Amino acid sequence: MEPKFQTSFIPKKVAAPAVSFGGIKPSRSGSHIGSGIFMTIATVLFLVSVAALVGSYLWRGYLVNQQDTLKKDLADREQQFNISLMTQLKSINVQIDTARQLLVNHIAVSQIFGILSKFTIQDVRFLSMDLSTPASAQGHNAGGGVTITMTGRGTNLSAVAFQSDVLDSLGDYGLTNIVKNPIISDPSVDQTGLVSFGFTATVDPASLSYEQEIDGSSNSSANGSSNGSTTTSQ
Secondary structure (H helix, E strand, O other): OOOOOOOOOOOOOOOOOOOOOOEEEOOOOOHHHHHHHHHHHHHHHHHHHHHHHHHHHHHHHHHHHHHHHHHHHHHHHHHHEEEEEEEHHHHHHHHHHHHHHHHHOOOOHEEEHHHHHHHOOEEEEEEEEEEEOOOOOHHHHHOOOOOEEEEEEOOOOOHHHHHHHHHHHHHHHOOOOOOEEEEEEEEEEOOOOOOEEEEEEOOHHHEHHHHHHHHHHHHHHHHHHHHHHHHOOO
């Protein structure tokens, strides 16, 4: 009796030959090691991010607390220094400075008449006067001066000539630095024999200072009081 062989139609797996690279056979455990390293790195980065977030939150809270503390200290200092009083004193100081500046820049026109009386001779009189100051002048420290323009009249030509001689020697009257460039112009004789003329000069603004006038009046009053008390004591 012949033996029977059972035939199967299921293909059998053929074992693939192991291929080696450089004599080293690949291991299945290498992929597991690589994935473990990546997981470790990802975990470390996550922990660092969480730590940075927590640190920034804590730092923000610290800064907010510091700001609140500084605001409180500032409020305490304001109460100590009395800010309202300081503001009031500052306003008063500005008003005082403004008043002082106005006093320094103010021109006392009345002092011009005292200056004119020092060099005007008896036979000459002035009929009209016009004052002008430079537009660029800023107080008494400006380079320009106060310009005086007047019309005058003399009893005769000799009187006007003598007046001109007086103007040439203002140093004898202590007016050299006060009255500058005095000029008599356009003399003319009218039917009555009187001589009309024009006059221009520049006056130092410092000599017309209202502040100086006040100081002079105060000094005069003080000297008068002193003389009066001395006379009484004698």
